[in-house]
Amino acid sequence: MAAIQRWGASRRWSDVVVHRNVAYWVEVAADLDRDPRGQIEQVLAQIDATLRDLGTGREQLLQVVIYLADLADISILNELWDDWVVPERAPVRACVQAGLGAGCRVEMVITAATP
Amino acid sequence: MAAIQRWGASRRWSDVVVHRNVAYWVEVAADLDRDPRGQIEQVLAQIDATLRDLGTGREQLLQVVIYLADLADISILNELWDDWVVPERAPVRACVQAGLGAGCRVEMVITAATP
Amino acid sequence: MAAIQRWGASRRWSDVVVHRNVAYWVEVAADLDRDPRGQIEQVLAQIDATLRDLGTGREQLLQVVIYLADLADISILNELWDDWVVPERAPVRACVQAGLGAGCRVEMVITAATP
Numbered sequence: 001m002a003a004i005q006r007w008g009a010s011r012r013w014s015d016v017v018v019h020r021n022v023a024y025w026v027e028v029a030a031d032l033d034r035d036p037r038g039q040i041e042q043v044l045a046q047i048d049a050t051l052r053d054l055g056t057g058r059e060q061l062l063q064v065v066i067y068l069a070d071l072a073d074i075s076i077l078n079e080l081w082d083d084w085v086v087p088e089r090a091p092v093r094a095c096v097q098a099g100l101g102a103g104c105r106v107e108m109v110i111t112a113a114t115p
Numbered sequence: 116m117a118a119i120q121r122w123g124a125s126r127r128w129s130d131v132v133v134h135r136n137v138a139y140w141v142e143v144a145a146d147l148d149r150d151p152r153g154q155i156e157q158v159l160a161q162i163d164a165t166l167r168d169l170g171t172g173r174e175q176l177l178q179v180v181i182y183l184a185d186l187a188d189i190s191i192l193n194e195l196w197d198d199w200v201v202p203e204r205a206p207v208r209a210c211v212q213a214g215l216g217a218g219c220r221v222e223m224v225i226t227a228a229t230p
Numbered sequence: 231m232a233a234i235q236r237w238g239a240s241r242r243w244s245d246v247v248v249h250r251n252v253a254y255w256v257e258v259a260a261d262l263d264r265d266p267r268g269q270i271e272q273v274l275a276q277i278d279a280t281l282r283d284l285g286t287g288r289e290q291l292l293q294v295v296i297y298l299a300d301l302a303d304i305s306i307l308n309e310l311w312d313d314w315v316v317p318e319r320a321p322v323r324a325c326v327q328a329g330l331g332a333g334c335r336v337e338m339v340i341t342a343a344t345p
Contacts, residue, residue, distance in 0.1 A: 002136055004175065004228055006204065012197055013208040017177050019228050020136060021232055021250060024178040026209040060234065062247050063254040065339060067211050071329050082242055089236065093243040094256040094339045096297050097329025099186045099212025109180060109209050113234055113249050117251055119290065119343055121319065127312055128323040132292050134343050135251060139293040141324040182326050214301050214327025224295060224324045 032103035061091035176206035291321035
């Protein structure tokens with residue numbers, strides 16, 4: 001059975017799970033007091049930190065499913081996202097509006113290739 | 116081409132699809148007359164049954180994306196979930212509120228490693 | 231590191247990403263002026279076109295997560311879907327209601343096996 005590696009494993013969940021060279025994880029902003037722009041910036045920075053921990057980079061992202069508490073924030077998302085992804089090496093992306101936890105403006109479900 | 120295995124294949128969907136040692140499936144409670152607690156309990160039991168059919172276990176879960184009809188049910192979810200997952204070997208988890216079918220209080224999209 | 235292949239890579243996203251014989255992509259109707267039936271028909275046709283580009287077919291679909299702007303459209307979805315999938319070789323399917331972009335009635339997140 002192919003080994004499963006976990007980062008940040010707690011009682012409730014693992015921060016990151018890696019299996020057969022694919023990493024799965026979920027990000028919400030560490031600081032939910034920030035406004036939508038601040039939370040999106042922080043989530044993207046958190047993804048960068050996780051990619052570094054995994055020994056990989058933004059160009060290895062496979063898929064990002066983005067849940068926004070308010071789809072009106074998509075213009076802010078796109079502005080920050082377009083500066084963040086590696087052009088021509090961006091992942092697949094879905095973005096929909098869903099109900100998120102108290103204060104939470106954005107939640108991202110990420111799949112990336114790992115070495 | 117790597118073989119695809121299917122469990123419970125019907126006209127509309129397969130209950131479980133396995134490809135390259137990864138299983139994909141979706142659970143809603145078999146009994147939608149149950150209250151949120153009852154549906155979450157049943158969905159977790161159904162996941163156990165599927166894991167058994169696959170010859171694998173809770174510690175091989177990779178990712179669970181949970182849709183709740185009412186995010187207020189997250190405290191019930193967390194209570195049942197925390198007793199259910201294998202501590203320190205839990206999957207990645209996302210949980211958002213979305214519109215579900217009539218009577219349905221919870222829907223889970225599961226990814227797990229298989230032997 | 232296993233190679234990542236991309237189709238339709240732009241600044242913001244890739245239309246399709248393939249990694250280790252699994253393809254990931256997202257579809258919304260090219261023509262958002264169509265009604266729900268028209269958009270669902272178009273999305274299914276677009277999936278066919280992508281499967282052709284990938285050298286694979288409907289029977290290689292692993293998972294489809296469907297977001298509807300209005301869950302009342304699920305009867306239309308099911309009617310079109312049941313005629314479209316390969317019976318007994320259908321993917322896993324989840325379907326929930328979520329907020330979609332202006333005019334968009336359906337968004338599908340697809341995972342498929344590739345040669």
